[in-house]
Each structure stands twice: as structure tokens, then as C-alpha cells.
Amino acid sequence: MKTNLVLIGMAGSGKSSVGKILSQQLGLAFIDVDLFIEQTTHQTISELFEVSEAHFRKIESAACKEIAEKESHTVIACGGGAVLHPENIEALKKTGWIVFIDRPIEHIVEDIEVGQRPLLKDGKNKLYQLQEERLSIYQSSADFIVNNHSTLEKVIDEIKAHLPKEITAKKGE
Known part of the structure; x- marks a missing residue:
């Protein structure tokens, strides 16, 4: 039974x-996948990206799988690129409902801090490219x-209006 709520979308x-x-x-419960990765690897996302993006994505896939298998009745916030590997979505869909939070790119560009986001080290214009690659x-x-x-x-409120009852039913009910 799906009891998790998985949030996906752009940084x-x-x-x-x-x-x-x-x-x-x-x-x-609440889990931010990027924070989970930092806590389990004892490295920042930026440090993991310094090795390579592929290195980070491999760790991210393992984290998505572990969280999906172990957690229930949890809201899970994924990193923006988690959807790039179909196995991540497959794992998360087994135990969770996937919600795409679609925010206009212009609003994101206005207020995002690029300093802690490795994929945005070349500036905010990279957001437009990422959105084009990931939207579908x-x-x-x-x-x-x-x-x-x-x-x-x-x-x-809109998310709550769409929630299946399995999400809010406590364990054992």
C-alpha cells in the first residue's frame, strides 16, 4: 500500500x-533526500558533485531506493534531478504518491540562491535549460x-485536496 507522499520538481x-x-x-514524518544523503555520506551535495554528477546520481538512486523501502507515512522531498533515473521514480512509486510541484521558472529565477546548488554554479540561466530537459x-x-x-x-491545500486516504491513515488503522 502506498503511504508516502513524494514531492518532485525543479530546484x-x-x-x-x-x-x-x-x-x-x-x-x-519528513525526509529531504538531499539532507539524507549528506547525513549518510558525511559529505555535502557539492562535495559529492565535485567527484562527478554520475557519482552523486548513483548515491541519490541508492538513497531513493532505501527511503522508499524503509519509510511509510512520510513526506519525501526529492532533489530536482532525482527524476533523471527512472529507477528512482519506480522505487518511490511503489510506496508513494508522486506530486509534481510546478512553479513558474520566472519565480524560481527571482529568488533561488545558486551558491549551494552545484548544477547552478554557472548561473541562474542554467535553470531554463534544466526545466526544458526535465519538464516532461x-x-x-x-x-x-x-x-x-x-x-x-x-x-x-491543493495537495491535501488530492491526497488518497492511505496517506493520512496511521499505521495499523
């Missing part, structure tokens, strides 16, 4: 912010899509 789309608040409101993957991976063009509260 800066609101996955972590929405995920933290949503998990609190629903009484669910986000859309095809999602069980439902939520537009983030206003407030976090509205995004959270």
Missing part, C-alpha cells in the same frame, strides 16, 4: 518548504500536479 519549486509544513499538518519527465512521473504560483498555504 526552488518549494518541495522542502511545502514538505516540512505538510508533514507537520498531517502528522507524518516531471509531468509523466507525477500522480498529480500542483501549481505553485501563489502562497505555500494554497499549494499545501
Whole structure:
């Protein structure tokens, strides 16, 4: 049974912010995949990318699989590129509902901090390229899509309106 809620989308789309608040409101656990990777590897995402993007993606795939297998009743915020490897989405879909948080790229560009984001080291214009490469993957991976063009509260309310009852039913119920 699917009891997790998996948030996907571009860097800066609101996955972590929405995920933290949503998990609190629903009484669910919260895992940010990038933070999980940093805690388990004892390295920052930037340090892992310094080895290579392929090195990071391999670790990310292992993390997605582990989280999907071990967690239940959890809101999971994925890194923006997690969808690039189909096995990540396959693993996460086994135990979770995939929600694509679709935020207009212009809004992301206005307020994203590029300093801690290895793929954006060449500047914010890289976001347009990444969106072009990933948009169809986000859309095809999602069980439902939520537009983030206003407030976090509205995004959270829209997600809640789409939630299957399995997500909010506590273990053992």
C-alpha cells in the first residue's frame, strides 16, 4: 500500500518548504533526500558533485531506493534531478504518491540562491535549460500536479485536496 507522499520538481519549486509544513499538518514524518544523503555520506551535495554528477546520481538512486523501502507515512522531498533515473521514480512509486510541484521558472529565477546548488554554479540561466530537459519527465512521473504560483498555504491545500486516504491513515488503522 502506498503511504508516502513524494514531492518532485525543479530546484526552488518549494518541495522542502511545502514538505516540512505538510508533514507537520498531517502528522507524518519528513525526509529531504538531499539532507539524507549528506547525513549518510558525511559529505555535502557539492562535495559529492565535485567527484562527478554520475557519482552523486548513483548515491541519490541508492538513497531513493532505501527511503522508499524503509519509510511509510512520510513526506519525501526529492532533489530536482532525482527524476533523471527512472529507477528512482519506480522505487518511490511503489510506496508513494508522486506530486509534481510546478512553479513558474520566472519565480524560481527571482529568488533561488545558486551558491549551494552545484548544477547552478554557472548561473541562474542554467535553470531554463534544466526545466526544458526535465519538464516532461516531471509531468509523466507525477500522480498529480500542483501549481505553485501563489502562497505555500494554497499549494499545501491543493495537495491535501488530492491526497488518497492511505496517506493520512496511521499505521495499523
